Amino acid sequence: MQFYAFVAPGLEEIAQREIAAHLAAERQGQQRGVVFFATDAPPQALLELGTTEDVFALVARGPVAAGREGLAQAGAFVAESPLFADAVGAQRRARPKRIKRITYRIVAQRRSGQQRYVRQEMRRALQQAVAWRFPRWKYVAERALLEVWALEAAGELLCGVRLSDQTMRHRTYKVAQVEASLRPTVARALVLLSEPADGDVFLDPMCGAGTILIERGLHGRYAQLLGGDIRPAAVAATRTNIGPRYKPIAVRQWDARDLPLADGSVDRVVCNLPFGKKMGERQALRPLYEGFAREVARVLKPGGVAVCLTSERTLLAKAFGAWPQLYLERTFPVEVLGQPAFCCKLKKLAEY
């Protein structure tokens, strides 16, 4: 069966690797923020993915014109799709529920903005197509059993039945919030980029609400989780969100520029650094980035990996540039909730 998933733009490759490993899936290409794949795995298994924001069973994919004829083309794709019944079957298996009658709603999204019709018109065109195809179904505006999502991007319509719900992107553990908390799916991607292994001592020195630590815990086995933040409120939020899970774990109030950890004692560091929008804020970040880089260079074991997310790429590169035992393996752009940022992966040379 064919599926697709939404991911934060820039993380398509990491998501594809997770999907291939978790679902024994075959890649079917990708576009900005969307990955396509085929798998025979049970549909419930798709709901266990950590890097995806939403997953869908494919109904239709094909070119649609920007003019009003695009509405009829989209309707025809959906009405005549040979994949529709199987996509509905996948949703019913992924989220089994006893029902008398199928209720559905349509979500229409678009990226390009070139069309000579509005989103509501696309939604209505698709609603008509679904009503024609499944006359016994009932359209409802909210709390539908089935959601048919359509995305128009670069002249192509992508339509699918949504398998996930909001708990895939938001999870259920974030009871306590802090400002600038990271999207769990992005945190999971950073964790996967760090090449996690069963025996890891894993550190997030600026843990905020604890998202990265929790995503590392959810990923699988480790030896120890370590986290801290300079703000007592953030430490408290992390402890609340973690609850009694993910042992052994130690969360402390500390300054990431002066960590109470031994030299060469950590296998993996993953951190989402504070970043500023104004010039003054940027200047103030310099000593923090320099102190953080010094501590990462010190506490990482030889061969260890550090993964950082920031929009201050130059500041981070300069700070790490002072430590020749660390080399920058990869840096690539990521869009987090519409904001441009960078993901940087560093390794500590094995002979240090």
Ligand SMILES: C[S@@+](CC[C@H](N)C(=O)[O-])C[C@H]1O[C@@H](n2cnc3c(N)ncnc32)[C@H](O)[C@@H]1O
């Ligand atoms: C972008 S937030 C991290 C958000 C976190 N990844 C999450 O998902 O909630 C950056 C965090 O760094 C913390 N921080 C700033 N300066 C610090 C320092 N010197 N030592 C430790 N933490 C610091 C802030 O209090 C803030 O919680």
